[in-house]
Structure formats: structure tokens, C-alpha cells
Amino acid sequence: MINLILFGPPGSGKGTQSTALVEHYGLKHISTGEILRKEIQEETALGQQAKALMDKGQLVPDEIIVAMIEEIVAHHKTVKGFIFDGFPRTVAQAEALDALLSRNGQHVSQLLELVVPDNLLVERLLLRKQQEGRADDNLETIQHRLNVYHTQTAPIAAYYKNQNLSTSIDGVGTVGEVTARLFDVVDTL
């Protein structure tokens, strides 16, 4: 089983590259952002709680996210592995993921960090705002999401680097160029 964390700031290409990785390696994609947006669309109680936080660019509480992940992993025991996209986002979530996988005799295979400068991230997200109108892609919220990433999420890369399980990948270039860089790393695992 291969368990990948596709990691990086908002707009670095996690969702885009997950599609290519899923097609190529046949892994199960878990995007916490997508799951939360579906909850919002369906106007569930969780969706209402998440919307207030997501619209401000804040993180949804760890216990909610970890419970979501536990449920999905429990329902996909026979898959070839997972691509975690947008999760973990705090060191507490990373520790919970390690504990969950370990209970199933599994572990994180590699954290793949997409590195893209902030000015290009803002440019990509503002363009997506025009194309798709995502609620959290306005300039103020983007800047808050980037702050949250740098303060609360970025330390996870060091957490996995300490276990020799982290690789940085240049996320600048065409989608195809970045995909090729990711495949080069995953093929060695």
C-alpha cells in the first residue's frame, strides 16, 4: 500500500496534481476541502459550521477533520493506497494520521511538497475566482489562508522530514511539467 500526502499552500496545485496521480497510480483520493464544500452545498450541520470558518480562511477543528478521515479510511480497506490532499494541516492532524495508519499496519509513504512562491499562488487563485467563483478565493481570504499555511501547516513538512519522508518538488511550470516531477519521485517509492 502506498500512502501519499500531497502537500503545499493554497493554489500550489494539490487538487490538479491529485487527478493525475489517481489516474496513473490508481490510488484513492481524499480531499478534505472537497468533502467540506460538499457538506456546505448539502447544508448539513457540519457544512454550516465549516462554512463560517472556510469563508474566513480559518481551519476547521482537528477533531472534526480526523473523524472524517477515520470514517473514509475505514470504508476503503481494500484500496491500493491513499492520496491525502489538504490533510494533514496541523501537526496534531499528522500525528492522528500516523496513529490511524499504524493501527491498520500502514504508514505514510511520502509527503510530496509542491513549492510555489506566494505571488504566483495569489495570481492562480484570483484567476480561479474569475473562472469558478470559489467563495474563499477573494484577496483578503487568500492572504489569510496563506498566513494560516505558513504558521500552522508548513511545520508538517519538517515533521515528516525528520522521519526522512518528505520531498520538495518545484510546483512552478506547466501542469504536465509538475506532474512529470511528481511521477519521477513516486516511481522510486
Ligand code: AP5
Ligand atoms: P482546500 O480545499 O484544501 O483548499 P487549499 O489548500 O486552500 O487548496 P486549493 O484548492 O485552493 O489549491 P490546490 O493546492 O488544490 O490547487 P489547485 O490544484 O486547485 O481547503 C479549503 C478550506 O477548507 C481551508 O481553508 C480550511 O478552511 C478547510 N480545510 C480543508 N482541509 C482542512 C483540514 N485538513 N483541516 C482544517 N481545515 C481544512 O490549483 C489552483 C488553481 O491553479 C486552479 O485554478 C488550477 O487550475 C491552477 N493551476 C494548478 N496547477 C497549475 C500550474 N502548474 N500552472 C498554472 N496554473 C495551475
